Amino acid sequence: MTTPDAALLESYLVRTRWFGGKGRPFEVDHVRSIAEVPAHQGRPSLTVYLVTVTYSDEDAGSELYQVPLSGYDDIEERISHAYVGAIDTDGGLVHLYDAVHDREAMRIWLDGFIAAETTGTSQIDRLRFRRVPGGDPLDDTLVSSPMTGEQSNSSARFDDTAIMKLFRKVSPGINPDIEIHEELTRGGSEHIAQLYGWVEIDVDGELLQTAMLQEFLATATDGFELAVASVRTLLADPEQNVEDSGGDFAGEAARLGEALANIHALMRSRFPAESRGAETTAELASTMRDRLDYARRSVPGLEPSVPQLQRLYDAVAALDELDIQRVHGDLHLGQTLRTSHGWRIVDFEGEPGRPFAQRSLPDSPWRDVAGMLRSFDYAAAMIEMSWATDAEVDEGHALRAERAREWSARAREHFVDAYVTAAASDDGEAASDAGGASSDAGDDTASAQLTGASRVLLDAYVADKAVYEVMYEIRNRPTWVSIPLEALERVANT
Ligand SMILES: Nc1ncnc2c1ncn2[C@@H]1O[C@H](COP(=O)(O)OP(=O)(O)O)[C@@H](O)[C@H]1O
Ligand SMILES: [Mg+2]
Numbered sequence: 001m002t003t004p005d006a007a008l009l010e011s012y013l014v015r016t017r018w019f020g021g022k023g024r025p026f027e028v029d030h031v032r033s034i035a036e037v038p039a040h041q042g043r044p045s046l047t048v049y050l051v052t053v054t055y056s057d058e059d060a061g062s063e064l065y066q067v068p069l070s071g072y073d074d075i076e077e078r079i080s081h082a083y084v085g086a087i088d089t090d091g092g093l094v095h096l097y098d099a100v101h102d103r104e105a106m107r108i109w110l111d112g113f114i115a116a117e118t119t120g121t122s123q124i125d126r127l128r129f130r131r132v133p134g135g136d137p138l139d140d141t142l143v144s145s146p147m148t149g150e151q152s153n154s155s156a157r158f159d160d161t162a163i164m165k166l167f168r169k170v171s172p173g174i175n176p177d178i179e180i181h182e183e184l185t186r187g188g189s190e191h192i193a194q195l196y197g198w199v200e201i202d203v204d205g206e207l208l209q210t211a212m213l214q215e216f217l218a219t220a221t222d223g224f225e226l227a228v229a230s231v232r233t234l235l236a237d238p239e240q241n242v243e244d245s246g247g248d249f250a251g252e253a254a255r256l257g258e259a260l261a262n263i264h265a266l267m268r269s270r271f272p273a274e275s276r277g278a279e280t281t282a283e284l285a286s287t288m289r290d291r292l293d294y295a296r297r298s299v300p301g302l303e304p305s306v307p308q309l310q311r312l313y314d315a316v317a318a319l320d321e322l323d324i325q326r327v328h329g330d331l332h333l334g335q336t337l338r339t340s341h342g343w344r345i346v347d348f349e350g351e352p353g354r355p356f357a358q359r360s361l362p363d364s365p366w367r368d369v370a371g372m373l374r375s376f377d378y379a380a381a382m383i384e385m386s387w388a389t390d391a392e393v394d395e396g397h398a399l400r401a402e403r404a405r406e407w408s409a410r411a412r413e414h415f416v417d418a419y420v421t422a423a424a425s426d427d428g429e430a431a432s433d434a435g436g437a438s439s440d441a442g443d444d445t446a447s448a449q450l451t452g453a454s455r456v457l458l459d460a461y462v463a464d465k466a467v468y469e470v471m472y473e474i475r476n477r478p479t480w481v482s483i484p485l486e487a488l489e490r491v492a493n494t
Helices: 006-013 077-082 103-115 176-186 223-236 250-270 278-298 300-317 365-393 397-427 452-476 482-492
Strands: 026-037 045-055 062-072 083-089 092-098 121-124 127-131 144-146 154-158 162-166 195-203 206-215 274-276 322-324 336-339 342-345
Touching: 006 026, 006 045, 006 062, 006 083, 026 195, 062 103, 077 083, 077 092, 103 121, 103 127, 103 144, 103 154, 103 195, 103 206, 176 195, 176 206, 176 250, 223 250, 223 336, 223 365, 223 397, 250 342, 250 365, 250 397, 274 278, 278 300, 278 322, 278 452, 300 452, 300 482, 365 397, 365 452, 365 482, 452 482
Parallel strands: none
Antiparallel strands: 026 045, 045 062, 062 092, 083 092, 121 127, 127 195, 144 154, 154 162, 162 206, 195 206, 274 322, 336 342
């Protein structure tokens, strides 16, 4: 098929939700087809394009995007919202649509997964389908609809049975989202959406994993939405105690902590895990120090916390070991789903923006724990700030701010307590370190069981994440910088 030209793709990319380069000067400098399925049995033609985007700002660099387009001879009114444009081919004009929004095109992927059910693999043109044993059988009556919401990839559900995530920004190699979901599915984890299969294409002798099919969690509520709703309920009646309010999140946070501990234990048993020596803790501390040094140059508000944070990082450098394993790598409330059967954690792709090879390196599980702790804080602070616009004239302001802080402190405390308790029982050994001083009440991560080295590591990861957030907020949302700055004061004063 004729390839759509760069200008067509450029105008389309900026209209999509998932294009990471919005607002940056970019151009599409290469478009190639990596799979072509001709129209058949009522299905449209499907062409999977690989689009190279190059940036001309100071960060420069280039990215690869996957763009599957369905083709029709005539305009399809039913998917006009997904129209990309028309191209001239030997067979005449072809109208192109975003295939994820086209249920007739989505049937092609479904066909592939169904065909792979018995032998574990099937092929449609250059799309290779892989199935993991187990899961609900798929049938060809399932109808797809695209998922809405802020996402970096594109997902579509097949009724209530399965959800397919099509990776948008792609790079060659094993995608950690697929790799980890496969292991956790084979290991029988109750806290993930089971992996049903995935799609891969060989491109110039390299493997490109392009999509993943999972159990659809029909009763799921986004964890961040749930947390934010809880804060709203609390702040609507701030005279109430947090514990007595419908807006208490302590129980949910504890169950989420337990879920994370279970997932970490399973990852530890199914991927390489090891204990590294003093060289690693020194390296970790130096990365954290560098980030702090960099941030304080542009954010004077950090200064009061700097001496204590440096002491905390010194304590990290003084640790003689660091346990590392596969971790989630980008954990926050938006990567959690609350279902009627408990919490599930999704999206194991790791920190976007880092190459796959780096993302699959083992890391400290405390990084994930810290990510969740920061997320509780953001949920509370964001809602509190949305009320606080009238602070001057609003007498309830101080009380709401106090309640929001309590909400976050309780959620964090119950999350960590449950995590540490479950981790200790999963391992058959205490997760806490003997000989450490127990913490004072009212601090960032207070817990009776979290002592010694674990305590130092968790505080340091929380601080490091907050320093990162300070930089992010200064650049993108300066009025929000108080959220991480306040957290840093808290860590510094423990
Ligand atoms: N298995 C699932 N069942 C139901 N909804 C899901 C499932 N997996 C993801 N989602 C929904 O889709 C959103 C995005 O999923 P995620 O895996 O985080 O994709 P992305 O890489 O685009 O961030 C989630 O926040 C959730 O709302
Ligand atoms: Mg996500």
